[in-house]
Amino acid sequence: MTGIEGPFWRAVAVFRVASLGYAAVLLIxxxxxxxxxxxxxxxxxxxxxxxxxIFAYSVxxxxxxxxxxxxxxxxxxxxxxxxxxxxxxxxGSLPITGTWMGGAVLAWGVYGGRRAxxxxxxxxxxxxxxxxxxxxxxxxxxxxxxxVLLFLAGTVVGHVxxxxxxxxxxxxQAIELEVAGRERxxxxxxxxxxxxxxxxxxQRRGQEIGGEAAELGRLAGEQEAALRELVRLRPxxxxxxTADLCALLHRYGSATVTVSAPATPLVLPAATAAEMAAxxxxxxxxxxxxxxxxxxxxxxxxxxxxxxxxxxxxxxPGMAPGRLEEAAADGRLGVAQSIRGRVADLGGTVSVxxxxxxGTEIEMSVPTA
Numbered sequence: 001m002t003g004i005e006g007p008f009w010r011a012v013a014v015f016r017v018a019s020l021g022y023a024a025v026l027l028i029x030x031x032x033x034x035x036x037x038x039x040x041x042x043x044x045x046x047x048x049x050x051x052x053x054i055f056a057y058s059v060x061x062x063x064x065x066x067x068x069x070x071x072x073x074x075x076x077x078x079x080x081x082x083x084x085x086x087x088x089x090x091x092g093s094l095p096i097t098g099t100w101m102g103g104a105v106l107a108w109g110v111y112g113g114r115r116a117x118x119x120x121x122x123x124x125x126x127x128x129x130x131x132x133x134x135x136x137x138x139x140x141x142x143x144x145x146x147x148v149l150l151f152l153a154g155t156v157v158g159h160v161x162x163x164x165x166x167x168x169x170x171x172x173q174a175i176e177l178e179v180a181g182r183e184r185x186x187x188x189x190x191x192x193x194x195x196x197x198x199x200x201x202x203q204r205r206g207q208e209i210g211g212e213a214a215e216l217g218r219l220a221g222e223q224e225a226a227l228r229e230l231v232r233l234r235p236x237x238x239x240x241x242t243a244d245l246c247a248l249l250h251r252y253g254s255a256t257v258t259v260s261a262p263a264t265p266l267v268l269p270a271a272t273a274a275e276m277a278a279x280x281x282x283x284x285x286x287x288x289x290x291x292x293x294x295x296x297x298x299x300x301x302x303x304x305x306x307x308x309x310x311x312x313x314x315x316x317p318g319m320a321p322g323r324l325e326e327a328a329a330d331g332r333l334g335v336a337q338s339i340r341g342r343v344a345d346l347g348g349t350v351s352v353x354x355x356x357x358x359g360t361e362i363e364m365s366v367p368t369a
Contacts, residue, residue, distance in 0.1 A: 004168040008110045008161050012103060013054040019100035020050050026098050033096075034087030042081050042096050049074050050103075057107065068108055072120065075104040076127045083131070095131060105150055109158030117154025125150050199224035218255075218294070225255040243270040245308060248277035249301055252284055256294060261301040266308050272366060275342045276310060282338035283312040283362050291316030309365040319354040339364070 023046065027039045053071060056062045075097070082095040095101070101124050109117025125147040199220045206217015244265040253259040268276070280299060287297045291314055300311040339362065340350045348366030 004164045005110065005161070008157075008164070009057045012057065012106045012110060015106060016050045016053065016100065016103040019098060019103060020046055023096065023098035023100050026094060027096070030086075033085050035085050038081070039085040039096060042078055042085060045074070046078055046097065046100055049078075050100075053103070053107070063111060068104075068111060071104045071107055072123060075101050075124065079124070079127050080131060095128065101128070102150060102153055105154040106157050109154045109156075110161045112158065113162040114155040114158035117156075117158030118151060119154075121147075121150040121154035222255040225253065241270055242267050243273035245273045245276055245310070246301060248273055249280060249299055249310065251277075252280065252299060257284060257297050257299065259299045259301075261299075262303065266301060266303050268308060268366070268368060272346050275346055276308070276364065276366060279339045279342045279364055280310055280312060282342075287312070287314045287316065287360075303368065306368050307365045308368055309363060311361060311363045313359065313361045315359040318356045318358045318360055319352075320356055 020043075024043055027033065027036070027043060033039050049071075053067075056067055079095055079097050079101050082097070085096045086093065105117060105120040105124055108120035128146060202220035203217040203224065206213040206215070206220065209217075245268050246261040246266050249261055250259050266273075284297055284299075287295055291297075295314060295316055298311075298313045300313070302309050343350045343364050343366060346366045348364060350365075351363045352360065353363070354360040
């Protein structure tokens with residue numbers, strides 16, 4: 001048994017063995033009850049099942065609902081065999097199983113958490129209460145204390161086991177991130193010592209030579225900036241179903257696009273973050289289309305009052321009032337669908353500020369929840 005569950009299953013196994021010994025002692029001290037042969041037969045079944053469950057629960061492939069159901073059936077069956085062993089019920093006496101019946105409750109709790117532990121405790125308690133009610137004893141004779149202890153054991157052990165599983169998962173994620181970070185740093189050192197220096201040299205020499213070489217130098221410079229940004233990024237570990245918008249926006253960074261975002265992650269639902277990043281990409285495509293491939297652009301991201309706001313700004317020719325409406329009427333829906341449509345579907349808003357000769361600023365805001 002490996003992993004965080006191993007100690008729990010070993011504890012359940014120890015409990016079963018100790019409880020089995022206690023049940024045997026009860027049988028011996030009671031003089032064998034009314035039917036000693038039947039009593040030792042039940043003890044034998046309990047012993048065989050104890051050995052079988054210790055092995056079965058130690059194999060991860062065997063652990064599952066069928067095994068848990070069989071465990072509960074055997075436990076309840078041995079418990080209900082008490083009248084055949086003890087005869088007439090005597091107030092204050094324990095069933096033939098003694099505390100052994102708690103093993104199934106603990107197993108359900110370790111496997112399925114506190115809810116499963118509570119369900120198992122309910123099943124065993126109902127069987128135990130029914131058993132004590134067979135002779136017609138009053139409510140005051142029912143073993144309420146044992147029922148409470150079963151519920152406490154099932155829920156507490158199940159809750160602790162579930163917390164331990166979550167802690168183990170987070171520890172594994174942290175280890176994976178640490179290993180990935182070390183590998184990233186190793187690769188970053190190699191890239192810095194080779195690829196980035198070569199790209200910088202190509203850019204510098206291209207500018208010196210001029211002509212077509214200058215264009216190659218410019219492209220090399222853009223790739224160098226993008227690669228530096230990629231190397232600079234550090235992986236984060238947002239919760240399941242969420243994503244860091246900052247990490248998605250930094251991918252657009254280049255020699256012409258400057259991305260400014262908080263040092264702390266801007267965590268959004270994964271779908272929301274992806275759509276926001278796509279809207280920013282559409283805005284940058286418009287900058288390249290209308291202002292030129294080498295036109296500078298700036299992307300700013302911030303979070304305030306439950307809103308995440310991303311602004312894309314350029315220094316292009318700008319737009320006259322009503323230009324976006326005219327474009328939408330003509331069937332050119334780049335801003336209307338790719339930007340406004342995306343953000344509107346997320347429950348956010350888009351504002352466009354532009355004037356001829358003063359560039360364009362697109363501000364997109366979405367709620368963090």
